[in-house]
Amino acid sequence: MTGKRQQEVVGRSASVKDVAAAAGVSLGTVSNVLNRPYLVREATRRRVEQAMSDLGFIRNESARQLRAGRSRTLGYVMLDATNPFFTDVAAGMEIAAERADLTLYLCNSDSRKNREVMYLDALQQQRVQGILITPVEPDSPQLEAVVERGTPLVVVDRHSRDTDFCTVAVDDRLGGRLAIEHLVDQGHTSVAFVAGPMSIGQVRDRYEGAKDAWRDAGLPDSALICITGSALTASEGRSAGERLSGLPRKRRPTAAFCANDLLALGLLQNFITAGRRVPEDIAIVGYDDIDFAASAAVPLTSIRQPRQELGTKAAELVIDEADNPEHTHEHVVFIPEIVARASTLGLRSSLRA
Amino acid sequence: MTGKRQQEVVGRSASVKDVAAAAGVSLGTVSNVLNRPYLVREATRRRVEQAMSDLGFIRNESARQLRAGRSRTLGYVMLDATNPFFTDVAAGMEIAAERADLTLYLCNSDSRKNREVMYLDALQQQRVQGILITPVEPDSPQLEAVVERGTPLVVVDRHSRDTDFCTVAVDDRLGGRLAIEHLVDQGHTSVAFVAGPMSIGQVRDRYEGAKDAWRDAGLPDSALICITGSALTASEGRSAGERLSGLPRKRRPTAAFCANDLLALGLLQNFITAGRRVPEDIAIVGYDDIDFAASAAVPLTSIRQPRQELGTKAAELVIDEADNPEHTHEHVVFIPEIVARASTLGLRSSLRA
DNA sequence: TTGTACGCGTTATCAT
DNA sequence: ATGATAACGCGTACAA
Numbered sequence: 129m130t131g132k133r134q135q136e137v138v139g140r141s142a143s144v145k146d147v148a149a150a151a152g153v154s155l156g157t158v159s160n161v162l163n164r165p166y167l168v169r170e171a172t173r174r175r176v177e178q179a180m181s182d183l184g185f186i187r188n189e190s191a192r193q194l195r196a197g198r199s200r201t202l203g204y205v206m207l208d209a210t211n212p213f214f215t216d217v218a219a220g221m222e223i224a225a226e227r228a229d230l231t232l233y234l235c236n237s238d239s240r241k242n243r244e245v246m247y248l249d250a251l252q253q254q255r256v257q258g259i260l261i262t263p264v265e266p267d268s269p270q271l272e273a274v275v276e277r278g279t280p281l282v283v284v285d286r287h288s289r290d291t292d293f294c295t296v297a298v299d300d301r302l303g304g305r306l307a308i309e310h311l312v313d314q315g316h317t318s319v320a321f322v323a324g325p326m327s328i329g330q331v332r333d334r335y336e337g338a339k340d341a342w343r344d345a346g347l348p349d350s351a352l353i354c355i356t357g358s359a360l361t362a363s364e365g366r367s368a369g370e371r372l373s374g375l376p377r378k379r380r381p382t383a384a385f386c387a388n389d390l391l392a393l394g395l396l397q398n399f400i401t402a403g404r405r406v407p408e409d410i411a412i413v414g415y416d417d418i419d420f421a422a423s424a425a426v427p428l429t430s431i432r433q434p435r436q437e438l439g440t441k442a443a444e445l446v447i448d449e450a451d452n453p454e455h456t457h458e459h460v461v462f463i464p465e466i467v468a469r470a471s472t473l474g475l476r477s478s479l480r481a
Numbered sequence: 482m483t484g485k486r487q488q489e490v491v492g493r494s495a496s497v498k499d500v501a502a503a504a505g506v507s508l509g510t511v512s513n514v515l516n517r518p519y520l521v522r523e524a525t526r527r528r529v530e531q532a533m534s535d536l537g538f539i540r541n542e543s544a545r546q547l548r549a550g551r552s553r554t555l556g557y558v559m560l561d562a563t564n565p566f567f568t569d570v571a572a573g574m575e576i577a578a579e580r581a582d583l584t585l586y587l588c589n590s591d592s593r594k595n596r597e598v599m600y601l602d603a604l605q606q607q608r609v610q611g612i613l614i615t616p617v618e619p620d621s622p623q624l625e626a627v628v629e630r631g632t633p634l635v636v637v638d639r640h641s642r643d644t645d646f647c648t649v650a651v652d653d654r655l656g657g658r659l660a661i662e663h664l665v666d667q668g669h670t671s672v673a674f675v676a677g678p679m680s681i682g683q684v685r686d687r688y689e690g691a692k693d694a695w696r697d698a699g700l701p702d703s704a705l706i707c708i709t710g711s712a713l714t715a716s717e718g719r720s721a722g723e724r725l726s727g728l729p730r731k732r733r734p735t736a737a738f739c740a741n742d743l744l745a746l747g748l749l750q751n752f753i754t755a756g757r758r759v760p761e762d763i764a765i766v767g768y769d770d771i772d773f774a775a776s777a778a779v780p781l782t783s784i785r786q787p788r789q790e791l792g793t794k795a796a797e798l799v800i801d802e803a804d805n806p807e808h809t810h811e812h813v814v815f816i817p818e819i820v821a822r823a824s825t826l827g828l829r830s831s832l833r834a
Numbered sequence: 835t836t837g838t839a840c841g842c843g844t845t846a847t848c849a850t
Numbered sequence: 851a852t853g854a855t856a857a858c859g860c861g862t863a864c865a866a
Contacts, residue, residue: 144845156845159846162845163845163846188843188844191845192844192845195845195846196845
């Protein structure tokens, strides 16, 4: 009954040393209770555990890590935490992390290069076990530097020319193809591709896939028009709607394929406000199949990407790279699928569904 | 030119010791270059910096922290990373964190108590400088334990009976009042409150505020009906729509106030699909003013909460608690405001706007 | 201006 | 079964 201390007052939290003193055992024994409890006699163990709870003892991860040389955490540097797509990807990573008993920290670069670099530094300084990232720019020296320093790294939802790390992405070219094939199936012979910014690699890939399918259907290039914009947002979708409405009736497409769902939802809103009917006046296909696509005023046909699987696979790959000495880099490409809803389905077709 | 080493092969990354050897200086000099560069001669400093970059040296945060006793990071345990409201709050925190030169890690509890506890543990083990949290349950022993152990803690977007930590929230009662006052202004005398789960404290507060305003307007309690559901989601909103439509025409309210925007958007979708007009057949007010509210098929009137300011203030409070010995706990309550849009504004009113 | 020795909390090894 | 001690990488006081 003599060893008890209440040194919380000092501010510095209790260490194994304090626990040892409180329990009247040596420091090594406390360590054994923590790491190899089977080596410690029942009674002793209980005494130590009691002391730990009395003192509010919490292991110091820094000290463990300094000793062990590696940490028990993963970090995901995400491009945009407010985009549902990426939070769903993150949710997939959490599944794999939990399974491997690892902690996952989310870092939001907000598409800003300097923030991305800052988080990359912080994670490396913490000696995290692995870094997942959807980078602002997939071919950057900073990513190269991370792998050179030996931190397992996986690039998510982006392709890269770099082969020194794993990548996990979705086949955007196929996604574009699926969208157009569906519209062609529905009888459309004049379609607009609402692109957003063509500077984004994925947008270009989706467009390429769309063109492939268009040609395969034997339709003329001139009947697949491309409308570009400055961002992948709903407001850009609305202004794309203005531009479509401005076209002379003869040249106006009967369908639009949008590079993502936000564009598609903006477009939809614009048409409905203008008194047009979807899909009768214009059919719309989005991309990503975010949750809101299904609950839009007219439920949206969209290209679904396996967001969660994307995250899970990516996390599994970093973990493998960290654990498995035989690890070899993989470039995983997932297959998107089309989810057909009212925004493209006429009455006849929906009877089939 | 003799000291250079390439011991990256070993896997263990370069330490100050390696840098010192490579630069041909002592370990203390390297430390000075890092922490008090002004003490080091220009030429020496450059040599050391060169060595650091040659070796890809990265400071070991664990070692620093072990020495310093405190870390340079903050953690936010968020209730639901896929809810735009919380990601906006997080964005606000990032502003304050960046300003204080701190790193912010996001942790997603996904409304699961066990995950929340896991992250709380992890953050404490890392000895983070402070913890921000929107808890599953604001009055839990786990939160109490965190503050007892001396980690600065701020509860975000929740009230708590506990006074041992700061809280930052929004006046939900006032929000409810604003919504109803607006509807009464528009001439409505029969309104539905679409609640979702009444078990959530905030939903109850909003309802209370609504009732206050209703009575103040001299309207009978019976004309403000309450429709409950199991979640704050779009699909619950749709089924609330079904129930409203099922009411006999005489008892059917002319307006609905929804406990959040997702409910409101679901309700809106249901009515539009059924061929009803908003606001002519039914006016709708949402809550949160998420970005999508403005770009819905009928732009949604909503109660805006200062999401970002909420986050910034919360982060400032943890930082203060960590830095300032004079810190006293605050319970900050922000004021919501109404954003009137087409879903409640008839033609006459919009002329005024 | 530069070099040296010590301690932070934990863990593994060795000795008892 | 338990106790003593050296290391992990860094920062700091102090000595040179």
